[in-house]
Amino acid sequence: MCLAVPGKILQIEGEGPLNRIGDVDFGGIHREVNLSYVPEAKVGDWVLIHAGFALQTVDEEEAKKTLEEMERLAEVGGGLGPAELPDDTDDNDSRDGSES
Amino acid sequence: MKHVEEYRDPALVKSLSGQIHRITKHPWTIMEVCGGQTHAIVRYGLDELLPEEITLVHGPGCPVCVTAVSLVDRAVALAQRDEIIFTSFGDMARVPGSTQDLLTVKAAGGDVRTVYSPLDALQIARENPDREVVFFAVGFETTVPTTAMAVEQARSEGIGNFSLLVAHVLVPPAMETLLASPNNRVQGFLAAGHVCTVTGYADYEPVADRFKVPVIVTGFEPADILKGILDAVNMLERGEFGVANAYGRAVRREGNPHAWRMVQHVFEVCDRDWRGIGTFPNSGLALRGEYAAFDAEQKFKLDIGVTKENETCISGLVLQGAKKPPECPAFGTLCTPETPLGATMVSSEGACAAYYNHRKRVAG
Numbered sequence: 001m002c003l004a005v006p007g008k009i010l011q012i013e014g015e016g017p018l019n020r021i022g023d024v025d026f027g028g029i030h031r032e033v034n035l036s037y038v039p040e041a042k043v044g045d046w047v048l049i050h051a052g053f054a055l056q057t058v059d060e061e062e063a064k065k066t067l068e069e070m071e072r073l074a075e076v077g078g079g080l081g082p083a084e085l086p087d088d089t090d091d092n093d094s095r096d097g098s099e100s
Numbered sequence: 101m102k103h104v105e106e107y108r109d110p111a112l113v114k115s116l117s118g119q120i121h122r123i124t125k126h127p128w129t130i131m132e133v134c135g136g137q138t139h140a141i142v143r144y145g146l147d148e149l150l151p152e153e154i155t156l157v158h159g160p161g162c163p164v165c166v167t168a169v170s171l172v173d174r175a176v177a178l179a180q181r182d183e184i185i186f187t188s189f190g191d192m193a194r195v196p197g198s199t200q201d202l203l204t205v206k207a208a209g210g211d212v213r214t215v216y217s218p219l220d221a222l223q224i225a226r227e228n229p230d231r232e233v234v235f236f237a238v239g240f241e242t243t244v245p246t247t248a249m250a251v252e253q254a255r256s257e258g259i260g261n262f263s264l265l266v267a268h269v270l271v272p273p274a275m276e277t278l279l280a281s282p283n284n285r286v287q288g289f290l291a292a293g294h295v296c297t298v299t300g301y302a303d304y305e306p307v308a309d310r311f312k313v314p315v316i317v318t319g320f321e322p323a324d325i326l327k328g329i330l331d332a333v334n335m336l337e338r339g340e341f342g343v344a345n346a347y348g349r350a351v352r353r354e355g356n357p358h359a360w361r362m363v364q365h366v367f368e369v370c371d372r373d374w375r376g377i378g379t380f381p382n383s384g385l386a387l388r389g390e391y392a393a394f395d396a397e398q399k400f401k402l403d404i405g406v407t408k409e410n411e412t413c414i415s416g417l418v419l420q421g422a423k424k425p426p427e428c429p430a431f432g433t434l435c436t437p438e439t440p441l442g443a444t445m446v447s448s449e450g451a452c453a454a455y456y457n458h459r460k461r462v463a464g
Binding site for chain 2: 036062
């Protein structure tokens with residue numbers, strides 16, 4: 001019930017405070033979605049869809065910032081992958097000496 | 101798929117889990133509230149990527165799982181009535197009531213229809229003016245705006261054959277009750293991202309401050325969840341608390357005021373019984389007085405008899421994070437998605453279903 005999917009508004013088909021309807025594409029399927037809760041959303045915008053409604057516009061600037069921050073962490077950390085992570089039972093410190 | 105695939109990138113997942121390993125110096129217990137997050141964690145094995153010091157505890161954020169048995173019994177009673185077309189989200193169809201579930205009623209000839217949206221249920225009402233249509237309004241704050249709109253459309257069009265069986269629940273009161281419990285071990289929360297999309301997260305700030313816990317608004321893809329955990333551990337290691345938003349692309353602090361205004365117009369807060377857990381005060385929503393005509397419980401006189409819960413089922417403990425599904429003696433044996441003892445084994449957000457589908461098949 002918490003699951004919502006991002007979709008792109010292809011067309012706005014009707015306006016009205018209760019019945020703003022759009023044709024939205026999500027992952028190749030497109031469907032009629034009630035856009036009344038995103039009155040400012042326009043064609044080409046991405047929205048989060050749940051149970052036939054757009055609940056929010058996807059903030060593309062924020063999405064970019066989040067990905068950049070996550071990628072920056074990779075550079076900072078040197079990106080240890082699970083295969084390289086020390087065994088939990090290992091006594092040897094392989095990083096900065098403060099792990100148990 | 102944009103806004104999804106990028107957050108499933110294995111390289112990103114590796115680097116985030118590496119970073120968590122790097123900063124974790126002490127043991128921490130973190131709860132992810134939402135069942136959708138539990139599913140992602142179990143499905144992608146995210147818990148196995150974490151250092152041993154971090155314990156992830158699964159929370160009660162599965163609205164299908166926490167819908168009271170008495171409400172399921174009411175749904176069954178309504179669905180058995182000839183004049184009623186009973187509609188609900190697909191997940192609710194196989195949730196066990198005291199004696200049966202909605203699918204059994206359907207098999208016996210009841211008109212039970214699963215729908216994707218409450219608007220579909222309203223459309224059924226428009227197309228069947230001689231029948232009564234009831235929609236099982238299950239869901240957290242993410243879903244409430246959708247049922248509120250269906251009711252508002254019905255009212256504005258003068259549709260008289262549509263009503264809701266309301267089962268809506270609210271997250272913050274449940275979090276507060278868990279934190280206030282003397283047995284609480286949870287030190288940080290991953291808040292349900294899509295609930296916060298609707299409500300915003302200002303309401304979590306006093307909770308975080310009072311209990312001195314980090315509350316990180318978190319999404320649902322692997323990288324989102326690991327980022328939420330990373331942010332929580334960062335705060336915990338530094339002795340900090342408060343609310344932070346790790347799901348900025350979908351969540352603003354003020355939420356969606358259009359959606360929440362509609363919710364407040366149609367619903368008001370009430371106490372709610374959470375299946376397997378107990379009553380959390382002010383943790384539910386009920387239709388406001390002027391919408392009484394849309395309340396199925398007021399519209400139809402129901403006699404549901406004695407409510408009973410399966411004695412072997414430990415869903416309540418699973419939902420509070422006290423037990424993991426494989427610790428249940430019935431897991432995978434007496435209790436499977438085909439023969440569930442409780443709701444957590446049938447819901448798409450239920451922890452037991454997550455473990456059954458993605459992990460070991462038997463208890464132990």
